[in-house]
Amino acid sequence: xxxxxxxxxxxxxxxxxxxxxxxxxxxxxxxxxxxxxxxxxxxxxxxxxxxxxxxxxxxxxxxxxxxxxxxxxxxxxxxxxxxxxxxxxxxxxxxxxxxxxxxxxxxxxxxxxxxxxxxxxxxxxxxxxxxxxxxxxxxxxxxxxxxxxxxxxxxxxxxxxxxxxxxxxxxxxxxxxxxxxxxxxxxxxxxxxxxxxxxxxxxxxxxxxxxxxxxxxxxxxxxxxxxxx
Amino acid sequence: xxxxxxxxxxxxxxxxxxxxxxxxxxxxxxxxxxxxxxxxxxxxxxxxxxxxxxxxxxxxxxxxxxxxxxxxxxxxxxxxxxxxxxxxxxxxxxxxxxxxxxxxxxxxxxxxxxxxxxxxxxxxxxxxxxxxxxxxxxxxxxxxxxxxxxxxxxxxxxxxxxxxxxxxxxxxxxxxxxxxxxxxxxxxxxxxxxxxxxxxxxxxxxxxxxxxxxxxxxxxxxxxxxxxxxxxxxxxxxxxxxxxxxxxxxxxxxxxxxxxxxxxxxxxxxxxxxxxxxxxxxxxxxxxxxxxxxxxxxxxx
Numbered sequence: 001x002x003x004x005x006x007x008x009x010x011x012x013x014x015x016x017x018x019x020x021x022x023x024x025x026x027x028x029x030x031x032x033x034x035x036x037x038x039x040x041x042x043x044x045x046x047x048x049x050x051x052x053x054x055x056x057x058x059x060x061x062x063x064x065x066x067x068x069x070x071x072x073x074x075x076x077x078x079x080x081x082x083x084x085x086x087x088x089x090x091x092x093x094x095x096x097x098x099x100x101x102x103x104x105x106x107x108x109x110x111x112x113x114x115x116x117x118x119x120x121x122x123x124x125x126x127x128x129x130x131x132x133x134x135x136x137x138x139x140x141x142x143x144x145x146x147x148x149x150x151x152x153x154x155x156x157x158x159x160x161x162x163x164x165x166x167x168x169x170x171x172x173x174x175x176x177x178x179x180x181x182x183x184x185x186x187x188x189x190x191x192x193x194x195x196x197x198x199x200x201x202x203x204x205x206x207x208x209x210x211x212x213x214x215x216x217x218x219x220x221x222x223x224x225x226x227x228x229x
Numbered sequence: 230x231x232x233x234x235x236x237x238x239x240x241x242x243x244x245x246x247x248x249x250x251x252x253x254x255x256x257x258x259x260x261x262x263x264x265x266x267x268x269x270x271x272x273x274x275x276x277x278x279x280x281x282x283x284x285x286x287x288x289x290x291x292x293x294x295x296x297x298x299x300x301x302x303x304x305x306x307x308x309x310x311x312x313x314x315x316x317x318x319x320x321x322x323x324x325x326x327x328x329x330x331x332x333x334x335x336x337x338x339x340x341x342x343x344x345x346x347x348x349x350x351x352x353x354x355x356x357x358x359x360x361x362x363x364x365x366x367x368x369x370x371x372x373x374x375x376x377x378x379x380x381x382x383x384x385x386x387x388x389x390x391x392x393x394x395x396x397x398x399x400x401x402x403x404x405x406x407x408x409x410x411x412x413x414x415x416x417x418x419x420x421x422x423x424x425x426x427x428x429x430x431x432x433x434x435x436x437x438x439x440x441x442x443x444x445x446x447x448x449x450x451x452x453x454x455x456x457x458x459x460x461x462x463x464x465x466x467x468x469x470x471x472x473x474x475x476x477x478x479x480x481x482x483x484x485x486x487x488x489x490x491x492x493x494x495x496x497x498x499x500x501x502x503x504x505x506x507x508x509x510x511x512x513x514x515x516x517x518x519x520x521x522x523x524x525x526x527x528x529x530x
Contacts (some may be wrong), residue, residue, distance in 0.1 A: 050444075073449075076443075076446040076447060076448045076449065077446060078446070079443070079444060079445065079446035080445065080446030081446075082446075083445075084444050084445075090437070090440065090441060090444075092437060092438060092441065093437075103438075103441065103445075104441070104445040106234050107234070107441075107442045107445060107447035107451055107452075108445060108446055108447055108448075108451075109448075109451065151441075151445070152445075155445065155446075
């Protein structure tokens, strides 16, 4: 599903590479934690998957497509198959929960009938039934992140990328968020989650890929956050 | 593509940047009106040229008895001199026709031209009128041979070329036209820059929305279209205002001028319509281009 082959990314004006000869494979339906300290290259890894950045060398395949050979014109189609969740939720403050989720479908031109059918389903899936008409500022942080997940998942992506989704949320609420991610993963969606949250990684017992200074220093199935290697 | 989604986005964008939008509309309107006026003057001038150049003639005034012009030396032209002169003019290359205008005919024309000035008409007698040859040329620009052939001949008091008289008028209109076109050019530039700024503001205001649109895989067209439409609608409204200006210019200026000057053929509504369509099109195209170019800089897709 995601295939990095010897990928190196150096940002201009920086001599140290953000990713340094990284090779990793993520299969369909896998749940992968991407751990490492700030600046270790986690966000760069996610941005490369979205083709927001281009690697300096190496090849990236996502959902069977070679990103280097994917024309700019087709990048939006790639992104339709990838859902994204961020630490800062990125909801539209002037739209309610339903509209925020529906927005993701409206802008890719889905018919209204389809939107009316799937948006309530997804809102229920993330556990926000009955709150469809709340505005984002009426929701707690955890609820806002659930809205963001609903928006990321509403188009049934093959891959869900989560960049520190629990970064702004207290530990108790985080468990609920992780349950939703797990539920999404069980539908067959590949989930890649970058995180600092050791407790979560330890409790989930999923595959862990650790980055340090742009290099993969650990890749364990059923790993924990801080295990020595 | 969902039209109502795009339109609601466009509407929000225009409302958020209301002052900038108004500035764009005014600039486009005035710019396009100037361009239109320039084009209308252009059409009018060429129509007038066709009309006038058909009528212009070289007038060879002949000496009367007691004429004050020094070339006559106080003597009237003799019948033989008149005949010789007519023959000579007719032989000159480029001459189409020659009419002899006697005093009675000249007086009649004079009465007609100065009908509004009764005192002058009353004070002037038939005998005061000069006789003249009216020479029609096949090419009004080629008057030199006729002037050379008759000037200084006995009995000729004065040679006037009407082309010189209306030439001044036309060169004034030419200046006007160029002035209008230059102002139009400057305003079009200003409009393009203003639109650029509006789009930049718009892109900044809507960076959350566009960011999410990018993320969920909205096509570039879908992301850019609301911005381009904002520019296009501002351009369109500006063009419509310019059209109103142009219609007013046609009624209040061109028709009034035509009433005072015997312009001959008047600028018709069909040419006004063509000019309006043209300026409207140019206005919209400029707005769309300006939006598009700025978008490429400020909206990473």
